[in-house]
Amino acid sequence: MLTLALFLLGVQLSSQDVNDPKPALRSLNQNAFKVGEYLKYRIHYGLINAGEAELRVKSVTSRQDRPVFHIEGKGRSVGMAEVFFKTRDTYTTYLDTESIIPHEFIRDVNEGGYIIKRHLFFDHTNRTAIDKEVANKVYDVPAFAQDMLSAFYYARSYDASKLKKGSSIPISIFLDHETFDFKLKYLGTETLKTKWGKIDCLKFQPLVQSGRVFKEKEGITLWVSNDQNKIPVRMQAELAVGSIKMDLSEYSNTIVPVVFKK
Numbered sequence: 001m002l003t004l005a006l007f008l009l010g011v012q013l014s015s016q017d018v019n020d021p022k023p024a025l026r027s028l029n030q031n032a033f034k035v036g037e038y039l040k041y042r043i044h045y046g047l048i049n050a051g052e053a054e055l056r057v058k059s060v061t062s063r064q065d066r067p068v069f070h071i072e073g074k075g076r077s078v079g080m081a082e083v084f085f086k087t088r089d090t091y092t093t094y095l096d097t098e099s100i101i102p103h104e105f106i107r108d109v110n111e112g113g114y115i116i117k118r119h120l121f122f123d124h125t126n127r128t129a130i131d132k133e134v135a136n137k138v139y140d141v142p143a144f145a146q147d148m149l150s151a152f153y154y155a156r157s158y159d160a161s162k163l164k165k166g167s168s169i170p171i172s173i174f175l176d177h178e179t180f181d182f183k184l185k186y187l188g189t190e191t192l193k194t195k196w197g198k199i200d201c202l203k204f205q206p207l208v209q210s211g212r213v214f215k216e217k218e219g220i221t222l223w224v225s226n227d228q229n230k231i232p233v234r235m236q237a238e239l240a241v242g243s244i245k246m247d248l249s250e251y252s253n254t255i256v257p258v259v260f261k262k
Contacts, residue, residue: 025066025099025124026144030157032230033057033255035069039231040250043075046242050081053246055152061094063103068094073149085112093149099124100154105147116176120147129174137177145174156230160202168207183207192223192233194248197260200226201233228256 035057043051053075061070077087092106107118119132122145129139146154151173168183187203201223219238225231235246251258
């Protein structure tokens with residue numbers, strides 16, 4: 001459940017050229033999130049309340065002698081989904097506070113008995129990643145590669161004022177020992193109704209590979225708060241069978257107040 005949710009949320013914004021021959025540790029000066037931020041989402045499959053996902057920026061710690069955000073994402077099934085497809089997902093990333101690239105990523109997924117475990121260590125200088133869960137096997141990765149959780153936070157560091165309607169932005173995510181390339185098409189702005197009131201959003205359409213999960217390349221729509229926080233407020237996706245909708249249900253400790261209009 002959270003696998004799909006984070007996969008979709010991670011398909012957002014990137015301004016870095018992944019073909020850059022010298023991937024140095026850059027400085028993005030992100031100002032979209034901080035330690036203590038908490039986001040919670042309700043996930044519906046059609047009319048069924050199927051799950052929930054939580055994202056926490058837990059602390060600043062250290063990896064590879066660099067300060068990093070310790071960020072955790074958790075997902076679980078609820079209601080009838082507990083009976084038919086019990087899900088417990090946990091994702092952890094250690095994200096460089098300056099460069100907004102992951103140094104370490106842990107994935108522990110159990111979805112209806114389908115178990116995936118990953119423990120990746122990224123070497124961005126040499127463009128490699130090692131998975132300790134697979135006999136320390138070394139994989140090639142593109143410059144400034146993101147894991148599926150770090151991509152969500154990296155995306156929020158992008159200056160959305162540079163976007164033009166109809167433009168597409170690439171991002172590469174290293175997932176299950178493969179690199180997945182995406183393009184995110186900016187559709188403009190839209191006002192959404194939520195339980196707190198109306199909120200101005202940026203609207204995006206991720207263009208993804210067909211033949212895997214979604215009906216077509218343009219089967220997903222994502223709305224992100226049009227403010228400094230850039231919080232995903234809603235995501236909708238047409239699947240091969242049915243549809244999924246994910247709405248923000250709780251939030252706290254955002255870097256600036258989220259403004260809703262009556």
